[in-house]
Amino acid sequence: MFGENDELILFHLTLQRQTNxxxxxxxxxxxxxxxxxxxxxxxxxxxxxxxxxxxxxxxxxxxxxxxxxxxxxxxxxxxxxxxxxxxxxxxxxxxxxxxxxxxxxxxxxxxxxxxxxxxxxxxxxxxxxxxxxxxxxxxxxxxxxxxxxxxxxxxxxxxxxxxxxxxxxxxxxxxxxxxxxxxxxxxxxxxxxxxxxxxxxxxxxxxxxxxxxxxxxxxxxxxxxxxxxxxxxxxxxxxDETANFLMGLPDLSKYRISTYMDSNEHHHGDYDEINPFVLVGFEDFVMIKDLHGFYNIKVPIPRRKDVSMPTTIICFAIQTLKNNFFVLLQSNHGDLFKLKIEPNKEDSNRPVAFISYFDTIPQATDLHIFKNGFLFANVEFYDNRLFQFESLGDDTPIEGTFEPSSTLRNLSLVETQKNLNPLISSQVTSTTPLTLAANSMNKTRFMVNGVDFDVHVSSGVNVDARELWSIKFPSDNYHRLLFLASHDLTMILETEAGAMGELAGEQHEFKTKSDRTVFVGSMGSKSVVQVCVNELRQVVFNADSKKYEKKLEWFPPAGIRVVAADCNYSQLAVGLSNGEICYFEIDTESLSDSLHELQNRVEIDEQIKGLAMIPEPRSDYLAVGTKEANLKVLSLKKNDMDNFLEVVSLQALMAPVSDLKITRTERDVELHIGLINGLYSRSKLNRYDGQLYDVRNKFLGPKEVTLSVLPSMSFLKKTSDEEEEEEEDDEDEDEGTETTKQHDDIEKDAKTGAKGPCVMLHSIKTWVSYEHDSLLYIRPMLLRHPGNFVKMCQFSTENLKINGCCAIDTISSGASLTIGALENFVFRDKWFQTKDKICLPVGAVEEDHEDNEERIWPRLYDGCKIITFDDDRKMNLFIENSYDGNQVRVSLARSQKFFNSQVSNSQFEILENMRAITAAITKFSSNTYYLVVSTTHNQLYTFELIIRRAPKDKSIRDCVGEFHMKLLHKTPTEDKVHAMVGFRDKLLIPVFGSLILYGLGKKQLLKRSISSTTASITKISSLANWKNQRIAVGDNRESATILQFDSTNNIFVPIADDVVKRHVTALTFIDQSTVIGGDKFGNIWTLRLSREQESLIRSNFPHSLDRLQQYADLKNKAPNIMACPLKLSLINHFYVNDIPTGFYLAEAVQVSDRPIILYCGLQGTIGSLVPLLTKSEVNSLRSLENVMSDADDIFYLEQENQNGSSTDQPVDEDGLDKDVARPLGSSSNAVRIPEGAYSIVGRDSFKYRSYYAPVRNVIDGDLCETFLNLSLSEQTKLCKETSGSNPEGVCKQLNDIRTNYI
Amino acid sequence: MSEVQGQQRYQVLKHKYVGLGREHTTQEEWLSNVHRDTYHSLQAHSGLLEYLALAQGSSSKRQTKIQLIKKMDQNKSRPNES
Missing domain, CATH: 2.130.10.10 (YVTN repeat-like/Quinoprotein amine dehydrogenase)
Incomplete structure (x- = not known):
């Protein structure tokens, strides 16, 4: 699978960091x-x-x-x-x-x-x-x-x-x-x-x-x-020995509380000394104690009704007010109590404490109260939350027991930080766009890597439109015209005061019939240029008559057609079918918008497919894409008439051009090319000499790529509800401030790179190409309904100020025009956007919106397993255990849409009185799906899955079908079954150390074959199946063992095991002889059977396997450790600091050319391992990793050397210093960097990744990517250390891994 | 080096590095050190602590953590007095 060499080199990249x-x-x-x-x-x-x-x-x-x-x-x-x-x-x-x-x-x-x-x-x-x-x-x-x-x-x-x-x-x-x-x-x-x-x-x-x-x-x-x-x-x-919690209290004497026993007596010398108080938490009570030991104020913690477990305090927050203070204490059940300490007036102001119930929120590690009235709960499991104080609660002390409130009483939820911790069950449900499903706190969470298109309006249009342009004059805030073109008709829509209607025929002189519009663009201050195949029209908007009046008509020579055109504020280029390019320019000085044609046409001996100019007042270059797979850049420089319309640079492409566009950002001019073979290529154009550089390619699928430019998109736009709120706020304000504020926002966005052009790539799917923080992203666009856009354009109106787009959708019969907005862009630090799908418990109202603000659901269900169907990966079955442990909830979804249950009125079925450990779907030898659930009561429940898909009808869009589970029978097992896998037409179940194949019977599952594994395997935690020939067994302690199925004897024969004890939590095959797995200490490793041994097995299996002993003499001396004839060798080893809970081999993620391994970790990590195929790739990344790991030393040594050489010289005056030696700081005076400043804490990253065992053949991509965070001078310095690399090359290589493979 | 010197040296080192052992180290002392190290490792690594808390069905991770630290003290044999 990975070439001749037996070494497998993986590039590790964390896609989503852990959230514990x-x-x-x-x-x-x-x-x-x-x-x-x-x-x-x-x-x-x-x-x-x-x-x-x-x-x-x-x-x-x-x-x-x-x-x-x-x-x-x-x-x-x-x-x-x-x-x-x-x-x-x-x-x-x-x-x-x-x-x-x-x-x-x-x-x-x-x-x-x-x-x-x-x-x-x-x-x-x-x-x-x-x-x-x-x-x-x-x-x-x-x-x-x-x-x-x-x-x-x-x-x-x-x-x-x-x-x-x-x-x-x-x-x-x-x-x-x-x-x-x-x-x-x-x-x-x-x-x-x-x-x-x-x-x-x-x-x-x-x-x-x-x-x-x-x-x-x-x-x-x-x-x-x-x-x-x-x-x-x-x-x-x-x-007392139940003590478990400690916190310091504010200085009580500040609140007129007497902190000494008797204010007249002087204890321990100095009376001025403050007597500090602390609060100690015990089981069921807390005690307030002081340094001098005067006080032991015991306050019982209120008990929840019907809870027998002792109540302890787990975290606290102190809120100090002007003349009093209170402490919020959280119990281990999640209840918040408000503790007040007050002077006891009757007892010479000595402290007295009251505790009252405040609210209930999920258990937190830390609570923080902010001075502006917010409370942040750093929650132990699942989402962190930000609350706002609604009131400070009543101070009625609670005696004895209380009942927690199910809704928030004194707090209101403001924001939820969606975390995946703990990530127990996960599954890859789609590779393009890359989607992972995870069960998280009562709901199913889909992690999707893509950019959302939020549809606002969609309606059919009566032209079979294929092209789309939106027009906005420089003085306009919003777009005014929208052109839709089919092969012979053009439809013009006009927006007015938020409404949209067809532009009446008498209002304009555009050509709408019997010609195909090739291009429409706005020029000058109020002209629109419409380029049709046989005609060019310049139409000027007359503000007095509110009409669009024809100003210029131009026809190509007889028999010649117009094939392409592009314009900007002052220039227009028209490409003809005979290879000629006509060039027009507006006289910008006269303000009359009159268009002049350049007399001599330039001729290109190739068939023109696309033209593009830089979208700025005057472009110095014209790019021409041809059918002969060439891209030519012509000079349009005004001051260089010798080279006017001469080719200044050329790029050979892999296939004929299908579409060509140029975008402009603050820093760069970028050329986007779509090819007919499905390749998209982006290169940068040098403004000074027209040279092309920094070429990136991505294959998008076997269909020609057409492009749409959205010139100005805000990349930080989140889901619409927040946006609406913001807009409402804006409306409340004075109109003047609104515009300035918006303007400020836009400027700020542009400065931080949060706003920029997007290019939509239309192939089989629609992709979004954008650049943020100098990294290029090419990510799929996500549409909530089926369909695919063929053309898009930017379209902003009063209702849709930010990121508005118009799009033509042609998947269904006829075209439809969709207006919406792009949102939720993904970036390197936020690779996935989370989409929650709620299945609320029975009796609750299922609401569309994501979080009910008044109520925080307690932890009701924890994920257990997500199973995909073998023949339809989009279909997923979710198994969840209730928190109290005697219910199992099962739900079924296809492409993030849930099936309804046939029996209940909800989207799930509840199985009572059981707690699932694991589950599997198998067909046995029939055509029906069977679900087998293993429970803590040592039972296997077999269900028949009845799935009825709804017919593909758009009318019931939300309903995908119905499902039902019919209990067939229960099968008792001798052991708790922690892993199951379908094998051929049977189900493989481990019981203690043996592997049992079960077949379907009438009354229960029937044992068809029993094979014993090695003697040391006692607790099998995971299983993997390789094409129904081999299985890998992961033991709780005994690492992985590979067994081959001997079909003549109907048993599994162990062929290879490991030499190290690993506590396997998850494993999977990556090829026939290689398994990848993780252990509970946070390591990921791959184990492989070498090529020679593989061929030995193949030729000798199963008859003479015994003779194959790898270490024959050891077999006699130590038969217990040589139970398998062969030993697996360690290929890769890597520490990820999270316990892997699932490994997935994903083919062609985002249409990439190689499979990658994805894994999920308990604390919420989603990571990937990309196999590196070429030696040069490996070498350059490895040297980058080395130099990044040495960065601490390199920079520290350099600083030491500099200081040594220029001891007396003030460092500020050294011009070089700012650039090289002090790359870290922004402050001009040179602050010495301490040793280990680049790893912040001074940890050697190699040692960190070799936490339990040395790193082997895994390149730490996370470390490599920190290169991107360094300043250019630091990057240059590090590149000097590695021979033959430059910062641009390194950045490109790192960027390419993200765009191409993940 | 005489035996007394060696003994003194060992005690000095042992004071500094608590887990130190030699041929006379008793099984109890050694086990006690292993246990303490193990419990410490379980509560110090956030992943392992969470793994344990989930597996035990504990109501709060802090509770599990405190329990583990308290377990470090459970073996009351004094490892330093060899």
Missing amino acids: YVHSCIGHFIDVNDDSSQEVTGSKVNRKRHLQLCISTQTHLELYDVSEGSLRSLAVVPLFATITAMETLNLENSPSSFLALTSDSGNLTISRFASIEPQGKIVLQALINQPLTRSGLRRLSPISHLQVDLHGRCLFLSAIERNKLCFVANQIGQDGISIQDPLEALVPNTLTLDTAVCDVRYDNPCFASLELQQGNHHLVFYVLDLGLNHIVKRASYKI
Whole structure:
């Protein structure tokens, strides 16, 4: 499969990063609104408010801005390390917050977000990398808990066992920071459960920790004496052994609460010292304790009705108000409680605490309250949510039990961040567009890689239109005319005040009958040029009579036809069938729009198929595409008359041109060519000499490619509902501000590259080609209904301001005109758009909209398995288990549309009193589908699947059919069955170590064959079938074994196993002798039977297999480990830091030329492994990977060398310095980069990817892609290190992998 | 190096690197270290913790995490006193 060489080299690319956000913190990390017109005082107030949110998984972090009440993504930072703790560090006088990180590099990293010009991209910069300990996650490494003093004076780090460290932080200058040597506190044999920072204002920093020492739980207070510079264990209190949670409370004395026992007595010397309070969580109660041990205020946690499990607190948020404060505590059942601590007036203002029920939201890792009234819940499982406080709740204390409310009482849901964590069941349902289905929190989520076309209006037109143009004069805001052309008719539609109607015949002098319109375009200030096959007309809009009046008529020579034309503001080129090009130009100075023809025509000896000019006031080049598969660029430079209309550059193409277009962005001019063999080619045109460079090709399918240009699209447009809201808001405002605001938005978009031209590629499917962040994307367009567009054009009206498009759809009888908008563009950091399909529980109203705002559904169903049908991959069966564990929900969908159940009124069927482990669909030997579900009660339930597809009728569009499951029988098994696979006409089921083939019987499934595997295999976790000849067995501990079916004896014979114990979670075959699998430690590996051994097997199977022993002498000495004659060899090994739950071999993803492997991980990762085929590809990517991995050293050494050579010279004045040595920062004064600044935390990425075993033959594409985030000078520097590459070439290669293979 | 010196040296090193062992290390001590390392690894890797929490049907990941840390202490034999 992969060539002669036995080595298989894979390129690993994470398509969607994991979403198991385990750390989060808030602060003001970067000024993002500094260009806003707010006055200085206003922005200063903003500066102090912490309205930015940083959330991180163990491998990447994301920054969001919450100041506008929504999660606005600012930055995504991939890290090639395991983050173990993250906290905000606010220095007193520093305008923005720092981010403190600890990771398995063993370093404490202090970093900061900075924006890099020119595009304002936000990156994370490491300022300090302080080594603490060895790398890796060790129990003694002080990286597990991180607390920061509230005034940024020190950091407190703790390991799980023994070690505690404290760093004193100092501010240097305006935005610098330094840390002193660590102060150590070692307590042997002590485990730290939790740590907290205490609010002591400007007293000596105090930290509390919950410690466990030989069965005894202690609450320990550590105080850092800033004067003496040492840390002391100030107090330790033995507490109840159910302690599990700790948080610091605000300084109570600020709220007129007496914090000392008796205000008259002086305890422990200094009375001015603040007595800090902490809250300790136990099972079923919490306790408020203080440093001096005066108080033990016990508050029971309210119990849920009918819940016997102990209630514990899992997270908290503190909201401080002007003269009081409250704490939100979340219990392990998800209930939020509001805890208030108040002075007890009757007891000399000593603290007294009340707890009241607040609301119920899903269990969260962290809660954050923002000063603008929002609450962010970093949820443990599934979607993160942003809430807004509606009220602060009532303060009625709860005694005893309570019933949680099913709707939100005091919060309202504002935004949901769709996460796939945990991703237990998944399936690839389509490869073009690439679609994965996943079960997630009661609903089915489809991850689609494509750009949505949101249809607003669609109606049939009575011309059989094939071409479409929209016209807008330079002074217009919206498009005014729409031309539809068939082979002999032209229809003109006019928009007026949002309505659309056919332009009346007396209002215009366009040619509408008995000629085919080749091209329509607007020229000058108010002219329209209509080019027909036999005639050219220039029509001018007369504003007085509101009529379109004919100004010029021009005819081609007799017998010659017009074949192509293009125009811009001042130029018009017309291509004739005899190979001549007529050139016209408008006299721009006279403003009369009069068109003049150039007298001498240029003749090209080839058949012209397309013409294009740069869409700007005057184009210097004319591109001509010909039938002879050539592309010629002619010069139209005004000041170079010698070369006027001469060929300046030429590109040979693979096939005759079918269509040709030019687009223009801020930086580049791009040439788009569609060929008749289905290839699309994009190249860039040099503005100065007309040369073509940076050619990209993509095959789109076996049909000629035609192109439509949408000159200005906003790439950040999301689904329409948000847009509507925005527009409504706009309307409320004053009209003047509206336009300026819009204008600002547009300008901002253009600056950040969020707006640009799109080219629609029409072949078998319609594709969208766009460039964002200097990467080219060619992605399929997604239509909700069947159909395919043949032509599109930009069309903006009052109702459709952004991204409006018009399209002709010709799949059904006759053409229809569709108006809609492109939205949900996908990018490198957001490769999939998520589409939720809800199957709500019984009794609930099924609503179309995605989230019911008043209600957050509890976790009712978890995914179990998604099964595709072998003969129809679009058909998927979803098996879900209810959270309480005694229901199974089954639903069936085809192409994201669900079947109705025949018996119930819903789109699913419920199977009562069972919990599924796995399921499989097989036909046995009949023509009916049977579903076999294995349950925790050691039963196999066999169902007959009755599927009735609805006839293809458009009237009932939403209904795809009906299904029903008829229970046939139950079969008891001896063991819990964790994997099943259909094999030939039977079902293969593992029971302990043996493999049993079941056939269909009348009363139950019947055992047809029993074969034993090797002795060590006891718990089979996954199975894979290769063409009904071989199976691969993955064991929970014993790695993978390949067995071959011996049809004469009707049994499986083990032929090869592994030498390493791997805890297999998922595996699949990639070819006959190779399996790819993952284990529960987050590794992906491929195992292969070598070519020679494969041929040995083939010739000897099954009779003389025993003689094949690979290590014959070992067989006698150690028969237990040599149960299989052959051993698999490890081909690839790679650490992904997520537990793979499914592998899929996907052929021709997005019409690519090679199959790729897709995998899904438990924490929500969707990744791909692309096989690399050529040696040059491998070499260049490998050298890129090497240099990226060495970037830390390269740049640090360079800095050291520079500093060594120019010690006395001030670094600022060195002109080179800015360009080379300080590539990271935007600040002009050279801040020294710490060692390991490019990996942020100073982790060697190779070591990270070799976490458990060395990386083998896998190139880390994620690391390679970080090359794209570097500045040009950094890229150049790194390219110098690798011989023979340049930044453009590297970027192109990385881009090509995305566009062509995934 | 005399045996006493060796013993002292070993104790010094062992104080620094808790998991250190030698030929006299008892099975209990060794096992206790393995257990502690294992439980620590399970709670420190977010994927493994989630895997475990889901498999146990735990109501919250934090609960699983705390349980695992508490289990590290369960074997009360003192690994440092060899």
